[in-house]
Amino acid sequence: MSLHHRHLLQIEGMHPPDIGAMLDLAESYVLLNRSGKTQRDLLRGRTLINLFFEDSTRTRTSFELAGKRLGADVINMSVSTSSVNKGETLLDTAATLNAMHCDLLVVRHGESGAPSLLAQKVDAAVINAGDGTHEHPTQALLDALTIRRRKGRLEGLTVAICGDVLHSRVARSNIHLLTAMGSRVRLVAPPTLMPSQAGRLGVEVFHDMRAGLEGADIVMMLRVQRERMSSSGGRIGLVPSEREYFRFFGLDAEKLALARPDALVMHPGPMNRGVEIASEVADDPARSVIKEQVEMGVAVRMAVLDILSRQNRRND
Ligand code: NCD
Numbered sequence: 001m002s003l004h005h006r007h008l009l010q011i012e013g014m015h016p017p018d019i020g021a022m023l024d025l026a027e028s029y030v031l032l033n034r035s036g037k038t039q040r041d042l043l044r045g046r047t048l049i050n051l052f053f054e055d056s057t058r059t060r061t062s063f064e065l066a067g068k069r070l071g072a073d074v075i076n077m078s079v080s081t082s083s084v085n086k087g088e089t090l091l092d093t094a095a096t097l098n099a100m101h102c103d104l105l106v107v108r109h110g111e112s113g114a115p116s117l118l119a120q121k122v123d124a125a126v127i128n129a130g131d132g133t134h135e136h137p138t139q140a141l142l143d144a145l146t147i148r149r150r151k152g153r154l155e156g157l158t159v160a161i162c163g164d165v166l167h168s169r170v171a172r173s174n175i176h177l178l179t180a181m182g183s184r185v186r187l188v189a190p191p192t193l194m195p196s197q198a199g200r201l202g203v204e205v206f207h208d209m210r211a212g213l214e215g216a217d218i219v220m221m222l223r224v225q226r227e228r229m230s231s232s233g234g235r236i237g238l239v240p241s242e243r244e245y246f247r248f249f250g251l252d253a254e255k256l257a258l259a260r261p262d263a264l265v266m267h268p269g270p271m272n273r274g275v276e277i278a279s280e281v282a283d284d285p286a287r288s289v290i291k292e293q294v295e296m297g298v299a300v301r302m303a304v305l306d307i308l309s310r311q312n313r314r315n316d
Contacts, residue, residue, distance in 0.1 A: 006312060007119045007126040008304055010135040011176040019177060023145050026296070026303035030149075033069070033299055040071030043309055048072040048104040049097060052129070053079050053089075056108055058269055058294065059129050059138075063106045066301035072104065090114060094121035103312070104305060107131070112169075125308040133167050133228065139268050140173035142300040144181065146293050147218055150264055155182035160212050160259070162188040163222035163249060163276045166195050166238075167229070170268045171222055175201050188212030190249060192238040209249050216259040220266045221251050221277045242275045252278040256287065264289050 011019075032039060048067040050060050060076065067074040079089065090109075097105060098121075105124040107115040112132030119126040130136040148154055159178055165171045165187050178185050185203040187194060198205050206212030213219060224245065229238050239245050246252075256265065265281050265288045273279050282288055 006308070007115075007128075008137050008308060009116050009119060009126065009128045011137045011140050011173045011180075012135070014176075014180065016180050019141070019144070019181060022141060022300075022303055022307065023148060025306065026141065026145050026300045027149070029299035029302040029306075030145075030296065033295075033302075038069045038071070040069070042306060043067065043070040043072035043104075046072045046103040046309060047101065048074045048106065048305065049100070049102045049124075050074065050076045050106045050129075051079065051093065051097075051108075052077070053107075053109040053114070054130070056129070058297070059108065059136075062294070062297040063127075063129065063301050065298050066305055067104070069298070070302055070305055072305070090118060091121060094118055097122050097124065104309060125312045127304060127308065130169050132169065133172070134169050135173045135176075136169040136268075137173050138297070138300055138304060139170045140177040141304070142293055142296040143170075143174055143220065143266060143268070144177055145296045145300055146266065146289050147264070149296075150289060150292075151217065154178065156184070157217040158184045158186065158215060159218040159220060160186045160188050160206075160216040161220045161222065162209060162212065162251065164193045164224045164239075165189045165198065165222065166193045167225040168222045174220065175203060179203065186212050186216065188249070190239070209255060210258055213255055213258040216263055218264050218266065219251060219256065219259055221271075223268070223270060224272055224275055242272075246275055246278075250274070250276055250278060251281055253280050253284075256281055263287070266290065266293060268293065 050063055052060055064074050102124045106127045106129050107118055108129040109131050112134035115126050115128040115131050128137055161171050175185055179202045186206055187198050187203050188206045188209050191207055267290050271277055
């Protein structure tokens, strides 16, 4: 299979057969990882740089592990943007990376569009690991893989994406992927945390969580992203107190009972327990697939690195 792109910057615009093929390949990496084997010849001699301008534990380590399991030389670069001009840093960094002959560049940045800017300036294949409020494509792929493995399909499922949709790149990538693959997507959020254009995304919009959860196959919770509220200029008042938020938009066993009896609970992490999700559901092995999402993350990133490195080898 091949992607029609040299980079993985966003899910929007990806063709459903490419998404399906990517998930199939990731599926084979799940089995490889579970068998304890590696495939270190695939990326031998290739250099992967993890360039993170924003904090991350899960995503960075997941890419690191994925790269190492395929035999790449992996380098982690964390860059603080607090005291420097962001645009200048980005272009300087691009020049440095080109000089280092990096093959695969994984980028997380607080500004939407930063990975795509870098992709125009570097020779490496760029993978977006989360840019501002724009997209987080590998998260949507790992979420889809988790759902597909548990439910056997994506088509026709009702997926309720709940919480701080406004600031969530995870939500945006998931909306594009799930609607492309034929799922019915519902967005559930208070009006202050719902994007104004939500109705144009081919989804159903709910401001009442109980109504939004009714009959859902998948309940995908999102973190309340307070850091993006304060940085976007006086928008800290977008959410009431945490207790109040939890009462109306936090997932507990009682609200989950409105979804289908076999509904799965998901969360990309890090979780704010007691704010958007109660521990009783987050830790319930019968309903929660949150740990499985992490496992799928490594497999999906191996598949992405595999495909992009093959693709770019062809273009060499
Ligand atoms: C997400 C992110 O960074 O966008 N987390 C992640 O990738 N593990 C979601 C979040 O931060 O809430």
